[in-house]
Structures are given as C-alpha cells and as structure tokens.
Amino acid sequence: MILDSVRRLLRRGAITHLERMVNKMHPADVANVLHHLHTPQEKRTVFELIKVEGNKAQVLAEMDEGDVTEILADVSSAEIATLIRNLPDDDQAYILTSLPEERSQEVLRLMKPEESAEVKDLLKYEPQTAGAIMTGEYFALPANTTAGEAIRKLQQGEPENVFYVYVTDKEEKLIGVLSLRQLLQVAPDRTLGSMITKDVISVTPDTDQEEVAKQVARYNLLAIPVVEKDGKLVGIITVDDIVDVMREEATEDMLKMSGTKIEEEETIMTSSILNAVRMRAPWLLTNLFGSMISGLILWFFRFTIQEVVAIVTFIPVIAAMGGNVGLQSSTLVIRGLATGRIELSDVRKVFLREVTIGLLIGLLCGVVGLAVASVMHINLTLGLVVGVAMLCALVVSTTTATITPVVLQRYGIDPAIAAGPFVTTANDITGCAIYLSLATAFLSYIK
Amino acid sequence: MILDSVRRLLRRGAITHLERMVNKMHPADVANVLHHLHTPQEKRTVFELIKVEGNKAQVLAEMDEGDVTEILADVSSAEIATLIRNLPDDDQAYILTSLPEERSQEVLRLMKPEESAEVKDLLKYEPQTAGAIMTGEYFALPANTTAGEAIRKLQQGEPENVFYVYVTDKEEKLIGVLSLRQLLQVAPDRTLGSMITKDVISVTPDTDQEEVAKQVARYNLLAIPVVEKDGKLVGIITVDDIVDVMREEATEDMLKMSGTKIEEEETIMTSSILNAVRMRAPWLLTNLFGSMISGLILWFFRFTIQEVVAIVTFIPVIAAMGGNVGLQSSTLVIRGLATGRIELSDVRKVFLREVTIGLLIGLLCGVVGLAVASVMHINLTLGLVVGVAMLCALVVSTTTATITPVVLQRYGIDPAIAAGPFVTTANDITGCAIYLSLATAFLSYIK
Numbered sequence: 001m002i003l004d005s006v007r008r009l010l011r012r013g014a015i016t017h018l019e020r021m022v023n024k025m026h027p028a029d030v031a032n033v034l035h036h037l038h039t040p041q042e043k044r045t046v047f048e049l050i051k052v053e054g055n056k057a058q059v060l061a062e063m064d065e066g067d068v069t070e071i072l073a074d075v076s077s078a079e080i081a082t083l084i085r086n087l088p089d090d091d092q093a094y095i096l097t098s099l100p101e102e103r104s105q106e107v108l109r110l111m112k113p114e115e116s117a118e119v120k121d122l123l124k125y126e127p128q129t130a131g132a133i134m135t136g137e138y139f140a141l142p143a144n145t146t147a148g149e150a151i152r153k154l155q156q157g158e159p160e161n162v163f164y165v166y167v168t169d170k171e172e173k174l175i176g177v178l179s180l181r182q183l184l185q186v187a188p189d190r191t192l193g194s195m196i197t198k199d200v201i202s203v204t205p206d207t208d209q210e211e212v213a214k215q216v217a218r219y220n221l222l223a224i225p226v227v228e229k230d231g232k233l234v235g236i237i238t239v240d241d242i243v244d245v246m247r248e249e250a251t252e253d254m255l256k257m258s259g260t261k262i263e264e265e266e267t268i269m270t271s272s273i274l275n276a277v278r279m280r281a282p283w284l285l286t287n288l289f290g291s292m293i294s295g296l297i298l299w300f301f302r303f304t305i306q307e308v309v310a311i312v313t314f315i316p317v318i319a320a321m322g323g324n325v326g327l328q329s330s331t332l333v334i335r336g337l338a339t340g341r342i343e344l345s346d347v348r349k350v351f352l353r354e355v356t357i358g359l360l361i362g363l364l365c366g367v368v369g370l371a372v373a374s375v376m377h378i379n380l381t382l383g384l385v386v387g388v389a390m391l392c393a394l395v396v397s398t399t400t401a402t403i404t405p406v407v408l409q410r411y412g413i414d415p416a417i418a419a420g421p422f423v424t425t426a427n428d429i430t431g432c433a434i435y436l437s438l439a440t441a442f443l444s445y446i447k
Numbered sequence: 448m449i450l451d452s453v454r455r456l457l458r459r460g461a462i463t464h465l466e467r468m469v470n471k472m473h474p475a476d477v478a479n480v481l482h483h484l485h486t487p488q489e490k491r492t493v494f495e496l497i498k499v500e501g502n503k504a505q506v507l508a509e510m511d512e513g514d515v516t517e518i519l520a521d522v523s524s525a526e527i528a529t530l531i532r533n534l535p536d537d538d539q540a541y542i543l544t545s546l547p548e549e550r551s552q553e554v555l556r557l558m559k560p561e562e563s564a565e566v567k568d569l570l571k572y573e574p575q576t577a578g579a580i581m582t583g584e585y586f587a588l589p590a591n592t593t594a595g596e597a598i599r600k601l602q603q604g605e606p607e608n609v610f611y612v613y614v615t616d617k618e619e620k621l622i623g624v625l626s627l628r629q630l631l632q633v634a635p636d637r638t639l640g641s642m643i644t645k646d647v648i649s650v651t652p653d654t655d656q657e658e659v660a661k662q663v664a665r666y667n668l669l670a671i672p673v674v675e676k677d678g679k680l681v682g683i684i685t686v687d688d689i690v691d692v693m694r695e696e697a698t699e700d701m702l703k704m705s706g707t708k709i710e711e712e713e714t715i716m717t718s719s720i721l722n723a724v725r726m727r728a729p730w731l732l733t734n735l736f737g738s739m740i741s742g743l744i745l746w747f748f749r750f751t752i753q754e755v756v757a758i759v760t761f762i763p764v765i766a767a768m769g770g771n772v773g774l775q776s777s778t779l780v781i782r783g784l785a786t787g788r789i790e791l792s793d794v795r796k797v798f799l800r801e802v803t804i805g806l807l808i809g810l811l812c813g814v815v816g817l818a819v820a821s822v823m824h825i826n827l828t829l830g831l832v833v834g835v836a837m838l839c840a841l842v843v844s845t846t847t848a849t850i851t852p853v854v855l856q857r858y859g860i861d862p863a864i865a866a867g868p869f870v871t872t873a874n875d876i877t878g879c880a881i882y883l884s885l886a887t888a889f890l891s892y893i894k
Binding site: 003004007026028029032035036038064151154155162180181184185201216217218219220221222239240242243244246247250251253254255257258259260273274276277280281283284285287288290291292294295296298299302305306309310312313314315316317319320321323324325327328330331332334335339340341343345346349353356357360361364365368369372420424425428432 | 598666669689698737743771775804811
C-alpha cells in the first residue's frame, strides 16, 4: 500500500508530498519501496528526498546489493564517504562491497584513516565468511573489571547493541562470556572474571556463513564471537545478520536446485537479462545434451517403436515419473544435509528409507501404468512391460537421487548445485533405457 | 564426532562413560545426538542418562517434534508434567503439541492450575500463527514507572530473556517500547512514559508465522510484540524462535516445490515410510495422469512418428527443456514472493523479463537443436522443426511458469505447492503438442 502511494505521488510529480512521506518512514520500508520502483531514475529521485544523512545511510544498509549499486551509480565518491562514515563497520563493508572495486577503493581513500581502519579490516576477508559479515564493534572488558565498572561503561554509550559482555585477557584473547542480565544481577564489586562462562561457542573468521548460521540457530545465540586461531577476539556476528544470511542461503539453495547459478538473491530482479541468461544457461545446456542421450536411446530402439507404436504412449510417462520421484528424494536429502537434520553418518538409514519409498511408489505407479496400458491398447504384455519398467525406473531414480547429493557433499561440492542437472538427466536416460530394453526383449509378445 | 563417540559407547554398553559425557554436553548437542540415533530404544536410553531434570526438559525443547514423540512415548504423563513444569511457556506448548491430543490433555490436568494456565492460553491458537509460537513471559511495566524502578525489577530476575521493555496502560494495552540500553542510559528518576518509542511494530495472534518472520527480518528486531485487535499486549516472539521458523518455512517451500506435501521438517527422517508415501503420492499421481496426456498426444500423432521415426529423437529433449526452463522461472518467482523481493505489483516487470529470458534461451537451445537434428539425420527441415518447436516450447514454458505462482498467490493458495505439479506437467504437454503439430504440418518436407 505504501508502495502504491509512492508510485502514485511519483507519477503525479507531487514531490513535496512524497518528501514528507518518505521522511516519516522506517529506513527498512524506504529500502523496500526503492527495491520495487521500476527505473534507476525513480529510485534515485526518491532516495534523494531523504533529508537526514544518517537515515540515508541506514536506507543504504537495508538495501539489496543490486539496488545499492544502482542508487550510488551517480553519487560522487566523496559524498559516499561522508554518507557512510557514521554507520557500523559491517554496514560500511556491505555498502562498499556493493560498489565496483575501484570506486570502493576511492571511497576508502576519501575517508579519514581513523574512520576507515575498521572497515578495511573487514574487507580483507573472503565474501560469505564469518570475517566478512562480522562487526568489530562489541563490548569486551578485561577479567578484573568489576560488575559496577562494566555497567558504568555500558551507560556511556557505544557500542550500540550489547547482547553479551565478552571477557578477554591481556592479549585480547577471549576467555569467557556473560549475559547482560547476569551483569545486572550481581553485587557491583564482583569481578567479571569470577562469573564468566568459559565454554564459549565461537567461530573463526574463515568459517562459512552458512555454518555460522547453523551454530547460532542450534544454540539459540543472540551473537556469536569470531576468534582467530590463536584465540584473539576479532569481532562478533549478531543474530539479525544471521537472519539475513539464512534467507540468502535458502534462496541460493532453491535456485541452485533449479539449475540457476546465482550468487546473490538480489540479482533476481536487478541483474541484466543477459546476465540472467548467462547464469541459467550452463545447466540448461548440460541438460540439453543429457536429454539428447535419451533421444539417442529412442533412436537406437527405433525399430521397436516403429513396430509397436503404442510404446511411445508411455515414454513421457516413465521419463517424467523417474524425474519427479528423484527430485523429491534429492530435495529431502539436500535440505536435510543443509539444515543438519541429516548427517553423513545417517546415510545408510536415509538410503534404505528412500529406496523403500521408491519401491512402494513404484509399485503404486506401476500398477496404474499396467492398468492404463492394458486397457488402452488392449495389450496385457505391454501393460506388464510398462508396469515393470515404471517400478525399475522409480527405484533407480530414488537410489541415484539419494546417493548423488551425499557423494557430492563428501567431496566438498555443494550438493544443491548438482542434484538438479545430474539427477533429472540421469533419470530420464535410465528410464528410457529400461523401458525400451524391456519392450524390445518382449517385442514378440507385445505385437 | 560427538555423535560417533556416543554411538560407539552405546554399542560397547559403556553406560557410565556415556552418562558422564551426556551430562557435560550442551542440551542442543544432546538433542542433536538423539535425533541422529537410529532406534527409539537408543534415543530413550541416552535421554534417561541426563541427570538434572531441568536439562532433560531443555533437551526436549531443543528437539524435533518427531523425536519428542518417540522419546516421550514410554514416559508417564505425570513424569512429563513434572519434567516440563519449569520450562518457559512457549517451550511447554511446543512439547505438548508434539504429543498425541489425549496425552497432552492428561499432562495438562496433572499440572498445577497455576503452572498450566499460561501454556493453556498458548495452546488455543492455530499452529504456525504468532499466537502459537509466542511466549507470555515478557517485561512490561506501566508508563509511570521510573527508570530506576525498572532496573531494580530487572535485577530481581524473571523473565529470563529481556530484549525490550514494553510499556502498557491500565488496560494492558501496549503504548510504547524502549530498549534495555536506553533504560540504562537515562537518569533513574525519569519515567518510562517519557522516553518510549510509540510507533511499535507488532503483529496480532493470528498473523502467520511466515509473516512474523518477514517483519522481524525486515526491521532487524530482537523480539516482536503480539497484541490483540484492541491493542492488548498478550505476548512476544523472540528472534531465536524466528530463526527456527525461517528454517522450517524454507524447508517447507523446497519440499512443496518438489511435490512433497510435508507439514513439519522433522518428519523428513522420523515419519513412517507409509506416511512418507502418503505425503508424496498426491503430486506423483497428478503427474502420472498429466504425463499420460503427453503420451496421448504422442499416440494421436503416431502416424507422423511411424512415418519419420527420427522425430522421436527430440521428444525427450523438448519435453525436458520446457520443464527445466520453467522450473527456473517458477523458482525465482516463488522465492521472490516468499521473501518479499517480488510483490504482486512487480508482476508485469518480472513477467516481461522472464519471457525475454525464455526467448533468448529458446533461441540458443533452438539453434543447438537445429544443428544437431540437421547433422544427425541429414535433414534440414527436421532441424528447423526442432529449433522452432524448442523456441516456442521454452517461451510458453517461461510464460506459464511465471504466471502460475502469481495467480495462485492472488487467490490465496501457497504458490510453492502448485508450481511443481502444474508447471512441469503443463510444459511437458505443450512441448510435445507444439513439436508434433509442427512436425506433422511439415511432414511432406521432412520425409
């Protein structure tokens, strides 16, 4: 509804109205409206209406990368440097990585050294790792600080969001953690060192963000500390950023499963059409050649087909059913591996389960196939061939669909990427091969 | 690794070892180990090793529903009542809903009225709504409380996790909110009413949990208040529960897209095989009949096929490519709608974009098809028919794949459910129809 009003005001050129409206909105809502406006020009017009500089910066921090790129395309590097200077370091890093490399370097040069030091540290890390999404702004104190002193520090402001108090030694190594609540409930003269939890769940800067999300979800954390291999505390990742990571990773997995090689969810709508084609084409071409193998199999059996043309009726049926049952199995396994519901050590159990399911569904569909084929072509032998081929195809299909993601995972390849292409194509091919071999073997009875 | 050790100790019957180990583990880790053990018997053995009652309860709260059901199957209702009595109300509700209806009623009867009052309230709400996942344990104070008084209240304990201070009027209506940090930074004699933010983002008890997650993610909240239509505050939902909701919803969507009607992710491994077949069969049978329509089309064109059997080579190719390109488009649209990246008002833009992509990919695959068909069968006309059919099939396929989820969403049907079955089957059918009609039309030239 907000979006519709903004569009209407834009169309009418009612800029004063629009300006009043935009400046009353939550930055996240402004970011959302900007995302849904159609042209970069419209986006920039609305963005420029935000009066308070800090709000502008917050809107940028809430936007998708693609939108940030579009909106900042015309803004000078000096302006960007001023705009983002008061943002938390992780938001700065996010905006800078959305810009082309040379531009972000220029912005960094234009920032004061003391303003850019922290964000420069973050930019060193690989994208999608703990290091790249953490913030260097956390609340850490030495072990001999008293609770009273800690509370006073807290009251002085900075950092903005405090979830836990981290306790470090002289070398900044993390030795323990306590919650804000614990801090408030003890006598003011107690030292932090005497009340910390020492088994701290933490990650290293190179931990994959998906793994970070798993840890935070499993242990219900509000923030997770990032420590170097030597134990030095270098940052924290807060749960609100984890929420974004989870959404992003789920999207990525779904798109990968449908054979779209996509790195960032934001590119769904903002990347150029040619770019989209480039991201989708690799699997499609793989699949094109894969399905041609099915075609070759049919060609190989062309004399069977010519002799009993009724056989063609069930080619699409067996091919489709193999693909579908396989897709269900591989989705279950891929998702289970991604969420940790299935571990590699459960594989045998899952495998037996899926194969049994394939067998039961195969029997069900096989009987239906047998019935339809027998009645339609008044040919019981063809019906039997269809039924048995269906059963075999579905069992083979659940088998490959369960094994493929597990094997890929074991070799360190993301199972979501390859399940789609491999499994669908493989099942098409085996389905056709099984069906036509059977039909050829029993050709003299079918005729 | 923990899991492997537990399994080894179980196998060796080294119960004392195992007991020591289990009692040192984080409840979430115990829950994870229990999930991966193979038999209900093993799960119960390990669960009974937990000595502290409170830890037992926490492990239950961290487990999947299916696991809870299995583990509590042998535990008496009276024991369950004692076990869960000190858990937060939302965790109690979670465990009770995992039990069969009569059992959970029995447990409620066995709890003291003052212990069961809150959880009974929660159980009234529909599953997967804000009401069902909220907790009644939040920190709410009247507007005339001073900051000093509020801090004292906080120091007395209860409720356990405080994210925000909610300020209510005499009728318990929510009038504003402030952060813990704000509370700590003002003079102790200031009243809460003078420092609250009044525009509170909230949900009602019947809001769908997916919508709650969207709000929490969009506004980076740590907790969201749940208020009745008349403004009365009845509960809050904290971000750690939202993290679980997000994982669950993403899994649900993926499984729905692969045609598995699954309600709870936990059923992936724990539901019975027959149950799994029941959940997967509906789409498979729809698809079985759908693909038979493709078969009927081939049967209808059997004379064409018999005359130029080379035509069969490209049937699987065109059917598969239509399905694949369609799956990519529908996944993009479904996921975009689910995350709010695409809104219904963006439809025209997305539609034009997808159709253009379909056209480009169609051209690309069409040319490959043309080339292969011409060379393989030394028949340029067949090549042209294959190429043109491919192009048409892919454009039709992106079109239906983009429109179907949008139409379903508009009519209030979850787009994820139907995109798989409808789109794949429809594309198979139209692909076959287009290809064979074209081939028949140009039959005299192909021969």
